[in-house]
Amino acid sequence: MKVHNVEMIGSFVRPEQFPEDGLPEFALAGRSNVGKSSFINRMIGRKAMARISSKPGKTQQLNFYKIEEQLYYVDVPGYGYAKVSKSERAAWGRMIEQYFMGREQLRAVVLIIDIRHNPTNDDCMMYDFLKHYNIPVIVVATKADKIPKGKWDKHKKHVRETLQMDKQDPLIVFSSEKGLGFEEAWAEIESRM
Numbered sequence: 688m689k690v691h692n693v694e695m696i697g698s699f700v701r702p703e704q705f706p707e708d709g710l711p712e713f714a715l716a717g718r719s720n721v722g723k724s725s726f727i728n729r730m731i732g733r734k735a736m737a738r739i740s741s742k743p744g745k746t747q748q749l750n751f752y753k754i755e756e757q758l759y760y761v762d763v764p765g766y767g768y769a770k771v772s773k774s775e776r777a778a779w780g781r782m783i784e785q786y787f788m789g790r791e792q793l794r795a796v797v798l799i800i801d802i803r804h805n806p807t808n809d810d811c812m813m814y815d816f817l818k819h820y821n822i823p824v825i826v827v828a829t830k831a832d833k834i835p836k837g838k839w840d841k842h843k844k845h846v847r848e849t850l851q852m853d854k855q856d857p858l859i860v861f862s863s864e865k866g867l868g869f870e871e872a873w874a875e876i877e878s879r880m
């Protein structure tokens with residue numbers, strides 16, 4: 688999709704605050720600092736629309752971006768940041784559960800992981816949670832520019848094994864820096880709208 692028009696609709700916590708126009712939604716999840724904001728900015732062709740995190744784990748709200756009047760990207764606060772208090776973590780869990788399990792418009796969750804490293808326990812938990820509730824998952828392995836192309840297949844294999852991914856779930860090699868994987872990611876999203 689060629690994106691010209693992006694509108695930040697707002698940051699919400701409770702379902703009654705969410706938009707009511709029924710457009711399809713795609714949530715972006717990943718651990719803090721994995722490159723989630725950079726992914727969104729690359730997909731919408733903006734340099735700094737989604738805030739590149741300076742304080743990981745700080746915003747505990749769902750940010751809704753309306754794209755071309757056709758869909759929403761819903762930026763989910765990153766997980767796995769050590770300095771978050773127990774009560775904040777619990778509030779995050781409740782918000783995510785409410786949104787992921789109860790949102791009819793949610794078409795898929797884009798789970799962003801770092802291609803350089805094996806997925807973390809938190810990544811595995813997120814993947815398992817989504818599978819458990821039959822929420823479609825698109826796994827994006829970002830920061831691919833940081834490893835040589837010849838190693839991508841090996842890293843992809845590790846990611847699939849560690850997450851114990853279903854064979855039919857897509858795994859897209861991505862680089863926000865270079866724009867790699869942009870078309871494949873958009874194709875996956877557009878096929879589910």
Ligand code: GDP
Nearest residue numbers: 719720721722723724725739740830862863864
């Ligand atoms: P977030 O916390 O998940 O939203 O992560 P950010 O998008 O803020 O990215 C965290 C850091 O990783 C920033 O310094 C980014 O510039 C860097 N980064 C994100 N994506 C890429 C990528 O594809 N390639 C490279 N080389 N760096 C990236």
